Each structure stands twice: as C-alpha cells, then as structure tokens.
Amino acid sequence: MVDKLLKARVPLLLLLGMSVFLVVSYGYGPDERALPVLVAWTTMLLLVLEVLVQAGTAVGERPEQPPPIGRALRYAIGWTGLLVTLTLIVGILPAVFVYIALSLKLDGGKPLAIALATASTVTVFAWLLFEWGLSYELYRGVFT
Amino acid sequence: MTDAFTQAVAHLFTLQSLSYLTLGTAIGLLFGAIPGLGGTTALALLIPLTFGMDADSAIVLVGGIMGGVPFGGSLSAILLNTPGAAPNAATCFDGYPLARQGKAGTAIGAAATASALGGLIGVGFMLAVIPIAKAVVLLFGPPEFFMLAVLGLSAIAVSTGGKLLRGLISGGFGLALAFVGFDEVGGGLRYTAGVEYLWDGIQLVPALIGLFAIAEMIQLSTVGGRVASGAASERLDHVFSGVKALFRNLPTLFRGSAIGAFVGAVPGIGGTVASFLSYSTARQISSDPASFGRGNIQGVIASEAANNAKDGGSLLPTLAFGIPGSAEMAVFLGVLVLHGLEPGPRLLLENEGLIYGLIMALSLACVIASATGLVLARYLVRITRTDVRFLAPIVISVALIGAYALQSSLGDVVAAAVFGVVGYFMVRYDYPRITLVIALVLGGIAERSYHQSLMMSDGSHSIFITRPVADVLLVLVVISLALPVVRLVARRAAGGDVGR
Numbered sequence: 019m020v021d022k023l024l025k026a027r028v029p030l031l032l033l034l035g036m037s038v039f040l041v042v043s044y045g046y047g048p049d050e051r052a053l054p055v056l057v058a059w060t061t062m063l064l065l066v067l068e069v070l071v072q073a074g075t076a077v078g079e080r081p082e083q084p085p086p087i088g089r090a091l092r093y094a095i096g097w098t099g100l101l102v103t104l105t106l107i108v109g110i111l112p113a114v115f116v117y118i119a120l121s122l123k124l125d126g127g128k129p130l131a132i133a134l135a136t137a138s139t140v141t142v143f144a145w146l147l148f149e150w151g152l153s154y155e156l157y158r159g160v161f162t
Numbered sequence: 163m164t165d166a167f168t169q170a171v172a173h174l175f176t177l178q179s180l181s182y183l184t185l186g187t188a189i190g191l192l193f194g195a196i197p198g199l200g201g202t203t204a205l206a207l208l209i210p211l212t213f214g215m216d217a218d219s220a221i222v223l224v225g226g227i228m229g230g231v232p233f234g235g236s237l238s239a240i241l242l243n244t245p246g247a248a249p250n251a252a253t254c255f256d257g258y259p260l261a262r263q264g265k266a267g268t269a270i271g272a273a274a275t276a277s278a279l280g281g282l283i284g285v286g287f288m289l290a291v292i293p294i295a296k297a298v299v300l301l302f303g304p305p306e307f308f309m310l311a312v313l314g315l316s317a318i319a320v321s322t323g324g325k326l327l328r329g330l331i332s333g334g335f336g337l338a339l340a341f342v343g344f345d346e347v348g349g350g351l352r353y354t355a356g357v358e359y360l361w362d363g364i365q366l367v368p369a370l371i372g373l374f375a376i377a378e379m380i381q382l383s384t385v386g387g388r389v390a391s392g393a394a395s396e397r398l399d400h401v402f403s404g405v406k407a408l409f410r411n412l413p414t415l416f417r418g419s420a421i422g423a424f425v426g427a428v429p430g431i432g433g434t435v436a437s438f439l440s441y442s443t444a445r446q447i448s449s450d451p452a453s454f455g456r457g458n459i460q461g462v463i464a465s466e467a468a469n470n471a472k473d474g475g476s477l478l479p480t481l482a483f484g485i486p487g488s489a490e491m492a493v494f495l496g497v498l499v500l501h502g503l504e505p506g507p508r509l510l511l512e513n514e515g516l517i518y519g520l521i522m523a524l525s526l527a528c529v530i531a532s533a534t535g536l537v538l539a540r541y542l543v544r545i546t547r548t549d550v551r552f553l554a555p556i557v558i559s560v561a562l563i564g565a566y567a568l569q570s571s572l573g574d575v576v577a578a579a580v581f582g583v584v585g586y587f588m589v590r591y592d593y594p595r596i597t598l599v600i601a602l603v604l605g606g607i608a609e610r611s612y613h614q615s616l617m618m619s620d621g622s623h624s625i626f627i628t629r630p631v632a633d634v635l636l637v638l639v640v641i642s643l644a645l646p647v648v649r650l651v652a653r654r655a656a657g658g659d660v661g662r
Contacts, residue, residue: 028591032331039338042353050348053609054341061334068327091384095583098376098558102579110566114559125383126551140556144563147196154567 026072033065097121109159115141170518174526179222182215186226187527191534193227194234194246196564201231201247205493217501221516222523224497228490229527232433232469233277233535240269240462241545242557244375248366249433249469251599252441254374256454256461261546263457270542271404272459273466274532276415279408280467281528283419284426284474285521291427291478302428304614305625309635310428311608314435315601316642326646329597332588336598339364340605347613359573366434366602368565368574372581373588373595375561379554380586388547401536407459414444414460415467422468426475433472438600440468446645470528477524481509481517558582 023030040058043051097117104113115137122133148154173179193204204227212220235246240257253273260269302310315333342353343363354360408415418440425436444464445454454461480491503509503516535542545553565578588595619625626632 029331032335036334036338039353046345046350046352047348049613050345050350050352053612054338054352057334057337057341061331061338064327064331064334068331071327091380091586095380095586097383097555098380098579098582101558101562102576105562105566105575106572110563114563118555118559121555122551126549126555128551136552136556140559144560148563148567152567154570156563157566157570157572 022073025074026069029065029068029072033062033069036061036065097125105157105159107159107161109162110156111141111145112159114144166514167518169515170522173218173515173519174222174522179219179523182219182223183226183523183527184530186223186523187230187530187534190227190230190527191234191237191531194231194236194250195238196246196560201228201490202493204231205490205497212497212500217503217516218519220497220501221520224494225520225523226527226530228473228494229281229524230531231490232281232466232473233274233528233531236273236277236462236466236469237270237535237542239374240273241266241542242375242553243378244557244561245370247433248370248599248603249437249472250465251370251374251434252437252465252596253462253469255441255465255596256456256458258378259455259457260459260462264546265400265457266542266546267400268404268407268459269462270535271401272407272462273404274535275405275408276418276463276466277470277535278528278532279415280419280422280470281473282525283416283467284423284471285525286474287420287423287471288427288474288478289521301631303629304611304618305629305632306635307428308608308611308615309626309632309639310435311604311611313635313639313642314439314604315597315608316639325592325594328592329594332593332595333597333601336601337605337608339369339598340602341609346606346610359571359577363606364602365568365571365574365577367568368578369581369602370599371561371565372578372583373585373599376558376578376582377585377589377595379550379557379561380582381589382550383554385550387550404459405536408463411460411463414463417443418464418467419471422471423475425468426472427478433469433476434603435600436472436475437465437469438596438603440464446642451649473524474521477520 036058040055040062043054043058046054100120101113101117104116107113108116117137118140119133119137122128122136123130126133128136144156148156174183189204189208190201193201205224208223208227212223215223231247232249235250236253236257238244238246239250239253240261243254243258243261245251245254257269257273260266315337338353340363342360343351344361345352351361421440421443422433422436425439426433441454441461441464444460445451448454448458448460450458476491480495498509503513509517562575562578565574566572568574585595588598615625616623627636
C-alpha cells in the first residue's frame with residue numbers, strides 16, 4: 019500500500035496543494051468563491067483518478083516513470099537560483115556578468131578567457147539594448 | 163473608395179514611407195523576438211518618435227511594427243522554445259521539436275509563409291466584414307464570452323492527446339492561478355498570502371518565459387549537447403521545404419487565419435486564445451493527432467496563421483468602435499488619438515485613405531518580415547547547433563532581463579524563475595504546460611463573464627443556453643469533448659493500441 023502511494027507521490031502532492039486552495043476558497047464570500055470552489059472540486063476529482071492510475075490500480079496503466087533527480091538537475095536549478103539571488107542583491111547587469119562567467123567556467127568547463135568574454139558581450143549587449151537603446155533603468159541592487 | 167485606395171498606395175510606395183515601414187518592421191522583429199518585450203512595449207516606446215511625423219507616416223511606422231512583431235516572436239519560439247510574446251507560445255509546441263530534429267529551417271520557412279499569408283488573410287477579413295462588423299460584434303455578450311472561454315479550455319485540454327487527464331489537471335491549476343489577485347466581482351484580494359506582487363494577479367509574460375524558456379534551458383542543461391539533436395541543416399532548400407509544406411496544408415492555413423481573424427475581432431479575447439484555439443483545432447481534426455507536439459508542421463502553420471491574422475481582426479473593433487481588443491491595440495489607439503484621429507464609425511468614413519494606408523502597411527510589413535526571416539533562416543538555425551553550456555546561461559539571462567523590463571518589477575524576475583522550475587517538473591512528470599497557460603489566460607475572462615451573465619439573468623444559469631450564439635458555442639464544446647471519446651471507441655473497435 020505504502021509503495022503504491024509512493025508511486026503516486028506527485029498527484030498526491032498536487033492533491034494536497036489543491037486541498038489547501040479549496041480550504042482557503044471557503045474563506046471568501048459566496049460570489050468570490052463560486053468558480054474557484056467549482057474548479058477546486060473538479061480538479062481534486064481528476065487528481066484522485068490520477069492517483070489511482072499512478073498507483074497502478076485497475077483504473078489505468080501506470081505511465082513510464084522519469085529517472086531520479088540527478089546532480090545535473092540540482093546544478094541547473096541551483097544556477098538559476100544563483101542568478102535570481104545575485105540580481106536581488108547586486109542588480110541585474112553585474113548578476114548577469116557573474117552568473118554567465120561562473121556558469122561557463124565551473125559548469126560548462128570553458129576556459130576563463132572565453133567565459134569572461136562571453137559574459138562581457140552579453141552584459142554589454144543587455145546594457146546597450148535596454149539602458150541605452152530603450153532607456154530602461156535596470157535594477158541596481160540593494161546597495162544603491 | 164477607389165480614390166482613397168489609390169492615394170494610400172501612392173503614399174505607401176514613396177521612399178520615405180517605405181523607409182518608415184522597413185524601420186518599423188525591423189523594430190517589430192527585434193521586439194517580437196526578445197521575450198518580455200513584444201508589440202505593446204514597442205508601440206509604447208515609439209509613440210514619442212511619432213510626435214513630429216504626419217499621421218500617414220506615423221501609421222505606416224506603426225503598421226510596420228505590428229506586422230513584424232508576430233513573426234519575430236515565432237523565431238525565438240522555434241529556435242529556443244522561447245515565445246517572444248504570449249501568442250507565440252503555441253508555435254513552440256511543434257516548432258521547437260522540429261528544431262530539435264534539425265529541421266529549424268523547415269519550421270521557419272513554414273512559419274514565415276504562414277505569417278505573411280495569415281496576415282494578408284486577416285486584413286482581407288477586416289475589409290470584407292467592415293460593413294457588417296457592428297452587428298457581429300454586438301452578438302457577443304457576457305454569456306457568449308463565457309462559452310468562448312469554456313470552448314477554449316475544453317478544446318485545448320482534449321488536444322493533449324493521450325494526456326487528457328493530466329491536461330485537465332494542469333488546466334485546473336492554471337485556473338486556480340488565474341484567480342489570484344484583485345477580484346473584479348467582490349472588489350477584494352484573493353489568494354495573495356499577503357504578497358503585494360500578487361495583487362495584480364499572476365503575470366502572463368513572466369509565467370510564459372519561465373514555463374517555456376527557462377524550463378527548457380534547465381532541461382537542456384541536465385543532458386548537455388545541443389538544441390538540435392541531429393545535424394541542423396543550413397541549406398536553403400530546407401527553408402523552402404517549409405514553404406512548400408505550407409502549400410500542401412492550405413486548409414490548415416485558411417482555417418487558422420479564419421480563427422485568428424474572428425477571435426481577434428472579439429474584444430478582450432486576444433491573440434493567445436486565437437493561436438491556441440487554432441492549434442488545438444488543427445490537432446483535433448488531424449488524421450494523425452499523436453504527431454502534434456512532436457514536430458508536426460501543421461502545428462506551426464495553424465498557430466502562426468492565426469497569430470498574424472488576428473491583427474487584421476483586432477483592428478476592426480479598435481478602428482470602427484474605439485474598443486481595443488488587446489493591450490497592443492489600446493496603445494495603438496493612443497497613437498491615433500495623438501495624431502488627432504478619433505476612433506469610431508466616423509474614422510472609417512472620414513479617413514478612408516488613412517485606414518487603407520494602415521491596412522496596406524500592415525500587409526506589406528508581414529511580407530517584409532517573412533521575407534527577412536526566410537533570408538536569415540540559414541544563419542538563425544545555427545543557434546540550434548550551439549553548445550547548450552553556452553546557450554543556457556545566455557538565454558536564461560536575457561529571458562530574466564526581459565521579464566524585468568516588462569514592468570520594471572523584481573517580482574516578475576522571481577516569478578519567471580519559479581515558473582521555470584515548475585515548468586521543468588511539468589515536463590519531467592509529463593503534465594502538459596499548454597493547458598495551464600491557456601487556463602491562466604482564460605480564467606479571468608471566464609470568471610468575469612460568468613458573473614456578468616448571472617447579473618443579467620438575475621442568477622439564472624439558463625442564460626447560457628437560451629441565446630443562439632452561446633448555443634452554437636455550447637455545441638462546439640460538446641463536440642470537442644466528445645471527439646476524443648468517439649476516437650477512443652473507434653480505435654478500440656478497430657483493435658488498436660488505445661494508450662492511457
């Protein structure tokens with residue numbers, strides 16, 4: 019039983035999320051929650067069906083499962099997280115430069131000169147297009 | 163009419179006007195290709211440039227921009243799975259798989275031709291229906307808008323092929339996300355968890371950037387290599403094979419253009435719905451629906467034809483009634499007012515030459531943009547042969563800057579990144595992103611129309627089945643939901659593999 023539920027962990031997680039949405043919906047007035055509640059109940063019904071399918075019951079054949087999350091994926095998501103964090107702290111252009119240079123050097127295994135040249139090119143292009151050409155002021159970070 | 167048309171032609175084919183048109187088209191292509199910018203931003207930024215121009219020249223410049231943006235967006239959608247603007251998202255579904263198979267040139271060729279012809283058909287539609295436009299537009303009230311939204315959702319969900327259940331689940335979550343933010347009915351805030359950024363709801367462009375561009379780059383980073391798994395051809399004959407493919411699929415072109423022009427003419431629905439509806443229709447009536455999403459050229463043709471035809475359609479309510487069908491048209495309305503032109507029925511009567519000038523500029527811009535795309539295709543496909551270790555950080559960076567530039571909001575940067583991770587996991591666990599996106603687009607329209615309809619009928623749901631146009635749409639909803647079941651039964655009867 020536990021094995022079957024583990025196989026259906028993704029729809030179960032989604033079911034939990036939609037349940038929270040439903041509970042929150044009931045905190046609003048009748049008009050405000052009319053469609054959200056309808057959507058939540060319908061989606062939960064569909065998710066129960068999906069749980070049954072994923073658990074390999076008679077409802078349907080369980081689809082092929084993806085391979086386990088590997089180091090490469092953690093890196094990919096980690097790099098994106100790094101870019102966002104750097105953007106919030108030092109601003110967009112410096113963050114883009116540091117992110118591209120580090121990513122190319124450490125993750126892509128490119129020579130330092132290539133990494134720095136690519137990072138510089140993209141940063142200058144972004145500055146030229148957005149700040150100089152379009153007169154956008156890109157975010158400068160928390161220190162300015 | 164003949165005099166006005168002749169004057170418009172004479173004005174357009176001067177060196178000055180052609181220069182403005184080419185400049186506008188180039189700007190449109192650039193803004194269309196960069197995620198987060200798009201036509202609205204291009205028009206808004208260039209309004210000051212038109213201050214010193216006469217109205218005719220300003221209209222030509224604006225027509226060039228509006229004609230260039232849709233095809234610009236399709237280039238990034240095909241090459242990088244990154245829709246330049248929301249209506250280009252449907253192009254990703256088959257354009258990008260073609261690029262991964264080394265057929266980016268074919269996809270660009272088909273997209274370019276479909277864009278040009280779709281744009282021309284849309285403009286032709288506008289010219290043809292101007293006399294009866296008011297009557298048609300007035301047939302659509304809140305119940306019809308609601309049914310149109312339901313039709314959009316049902317058609318898209320069933321078009322996910324063997325993933326109907328997961329498609330519907332994704333759609334449910336998309337609707338839930340669409341309810342976040344300011345509630346137009348009650349006037350309060352919903353599901354914001356105290357986060358100020360969410361007061362305006364989930365923004366579509368950052369969500370699209372995340373779900374498609376960033377998710378794809380994360381996916382590619384995990385496996386390495388290149389976008390195109392095979393050798394991406396740079397030969398021009400592959401580009402022209404896309405052009406030929408379009409002429410082998412003319413019904414798809416005409417159907418997509420008709421859907422685009424019609425949906426574009428309905429205010430408040432927009433090009434995203436048009437291209438998704440066209441894509442979904444092409445898939446549903448295809449003899450090989452399973453090939454959609456895996457690189458079927460019809461998917462590219464259907465979405466691009468609708469995306470370009472919608473401009474002609476959306477000009478109709480904007481010019482004839484002063485009702486902008488989209489944000490881009492609202493900005494365009496501002497350009498008209500700036501030059502002393504008051505939209506409405508009188509505009510069509512008193513400035514006929516100007517209207518023809520705009521229509522011709524828009525048509526010519528579609529052709530110029532597409533011709534440019536065809537010429538550059540052999541160079542553009544090289545992007546798909548770039549090492550993903552180079553490509554991913556650059557695309558993610560530009561995508562996040564684009565997300566920020568949209569409204570100078572750091573929240574949009576975070577939202578794009580979050581949707582990137584969500585999109586990656588949706589791909590990984592095989593939940594269709596298309597239904598989530600379309601639900602996000604239609605959720606607000608559906609809810610607003612639903613409540614307006616009930617107000618009209620004193621709370622009676624019978625209003626959804628007692629109006630002729632709503633009835634027609636309801637029948638289409640039933641057909642779209644019944645079609646997969648009929649197909650399933652037929653395949654079972656034939657003893658084929660029915661899948662999930």
